[in-house]
Structures are given as structure tokens and as C-alpha cells.
Amino acid sequence: MYTKNKISNFQTLNSKLKKLVFGICLFLVGISANAQCAMCRAALAGDSNVKKAEAVNDGIVFLMIIPYLLVAIIGYLIYRMYQSKKKKAE
Structure with a gap:
């Protein structure tokens, strides 16, 4: 013990x-x-890099969209899977 x-x-x-x-x-x-x-x-x-800064900001936005989009798609697919299992059980 x-x-x-x-x-x-x-x-x-x-x-x-x-x-x-x-x-x-x-x-x-x-x-x-x-x-x-x-x-x-x-x-x-600085003022001389305005276009470069805008390009970097746009790139960051696009890079942030992809993971959120993937999580949303996977979440939707899981939701559909559970709904189809629920219909089969009824």
C-alpha cells in the first residue's frame, strides 16, 4: 500500500x-x-515604404484566412457527419 x-x-x-x-x-x-x-x-x-507595407499587410491577411477557412470546412464536414448519423439512427 x-x-x-x-x-x-x-x-x-x-x-x-x-x-x-x-x-x-x-x-x-x-x-x-x-x-x-x-x-x-x-x-x-517610414513614408517611403508605403506600398511595401500595404503588400505585407495584404499578405498577412491572406495567410490568416487560410487556417480559419480550413477549420470552418472541417467543422462543417463534422457537423454534416453527425447529422447523417443522427438521421440513420432515427
């Missing part, structure tokens, strides 16, 4: 350690991504 308690405590500690390491890694990745955005902003700042 004592060994089961020790194993349970070890598994809990192991789980907490994994969560902590994952959180630290996620934090560090976010810092580097933020630095890249600041570099792009500094490179495009």
Missing part, C-alpha cells in the same frame, strides 16, 4: 514537471515570434 502511494506521488510529480517544461517552452517560443514582428515593423516603418 505504501508503494502504491509512492508511485502515485511520483506520477503526479512527473505530470506537473511535464506541464512546467511545456509552459516554459511555450513562453520562449512566444518571445522569439514577438521579436520577429518587431523586426518587420521596423523594416517597413
Whole structure:
């Protein structure tokens, strides 16, 4: 009985350690991504780069649309699948 308690405590500690390491890694990745955005902003700042800045903004919008569109399509397909299963069950 004592060994089961020790194993349970070890598994809990192991789980907490994994969560902590994952959180630290996620934090560090976010810092580097933020630095890249600041570099792009500094490179495009100024009046002489207006067309270049507009092109970069348009590119960002197009890049953002694709993941949302894919998630919406997959969500719709899953919804249709559940609806067809529900009709077959009736």
C-alpha cells in the first residue's frame, strides 16, 4: 500500500514537471515570434515604404484566412457527419 502511494506521488510529480517544461517552452517560443514582428515593423516603418507595407499587410491577411477557412470546412464536414448519423439512427 505504501508503494502504491509512492508511485502515485511520483506520477503526479512527473505530470506537473511535464506541464512546467511545456509552459516554459511555450513562453520562449512566444518571445522569439514577438521579436520577429518587431523586426518587420521596423523594416517597413517610414513614408517611403508605403506600398511595401500595404503588400505585407495584404499578405498577412491572406495567410490568416487560410487556417480559419480550413477549420470552418472541417467543422462543417463534422457537423454534416453527425447529422447523417443522427438521421440513420432515427
